[in-house]
């Protein structure tokens with residue numbers, strides 16, 4: 323089946339709301355909500371297709387946009403490439419120019435709408451920020467707390483609580499204190515051998531845990547997924563359901579495992595060489611592009627990258643950058659929205 327190239331737009335306004343539209347009942351995937359867009363024409367660039375579709379469907383002229391996520395999905399009757407762009411600037415008042423209902427909704431509310439099956443990762447990408455801070459090892463809790471305050475003030479919105487050298491009990495106790503103080507400031511991603519019990523917290527698997535879990539899942543229960551992205555949770559293996567499931571990946575095999583488990587997003591590393599892993603061969607941008615292209619999930623690039631490299635990351639198809647020192651030490655000088 324020929325794959326149809328579709329441009330779709332996550333349009334964000336100044337209040338951080340996102341525009342969704344309802345597909346006509348008779349259309350393919352009819353009656354479901356969608357991100358506005360449509361088929362790219364033969365002699366048209368992606369950007370031109372985006373501009374034309376949003377003018378036709380919503381009566382707006384796009385002024386600021388960048389790639390967000392590229393998805394390949396096979397419906398029983400149709401194969402599509404959903405080439406999703408984030409639109410942060412436009413002229414005109416968006417309205418249903420073809421008579422379709424449109425609605426501005428908060429990112430968190432997107433979960434309440436019925437979208438086509440291919441859209442789950444788009445919803446996730448629309449909700450996730452551009453930067454993912456991983457906490458460095460700190461000397462004491464005061465250093466951790468002041469760093470988190472700095473990150474919050476600099477616009478960081480998602481943090482993985484990482485502290486090497488703590489046993490599980492000490493880590494859990496630290497997480498409790500950190501979440502009591504900063505619970506509402508960030509989307510928290512926790513580590514450890516069991517799914518976090520804090521409401522709203524996500525779980526970030528190491529690549530070792532990812533492999534172990536994948537093996538267990540695929541051998542025990544074919545097709546079973548645990549991630550929230552797939553909408554299927556099961557707790558036979560004593561999982562509680564994390565708000566988000568993420569995994570650390572370094573190659574195509576691990577990316578595929580994360581996708582099989584229904585991960586909401588992944589980190590991919592190392593992009594550049596880093597002081598902490600001088601012996602590890604960096605992936606380099608060309609390979610990174612190929613790897614991102616091979617999956618339908620939001621991917622954060624990790625390893626020697628700073629927020630200054632967000633434009634390259636977006637160009638490669640990434641959700642954004644993840645970082646330890648780069649997003650911590652200098653976080654007071656980082657703009658939260660470098661791309662716009």
Ligand SMILES: Nc1nc2c([nH]c(=O)n2[C@H]2C[C@H](O)[C@@H](COP(=O)(O)OP(=O)(O)OP(=O)(O)O)O2)c(=O)[nH]1
Nearest residue numbers: 328330350351356357358359360361402438440441
């Ligand atoms: N625009 C859009 N299409 C989506 C989304 N999710 C999804 O699976 N699709 C599928 C449904 C369709 O098979 C295809 C988009 O085709 P379309 O019907 O919108 O194309 P179009 O605007 O060019 O319309 P037309 O000229 O065919 O009437 O992509 C989404 O979020 N937005």
Ligand SMILES: [Mg+2]
Nearest residue numbers: 358359360361
């Ligand atoms: Mg359309």
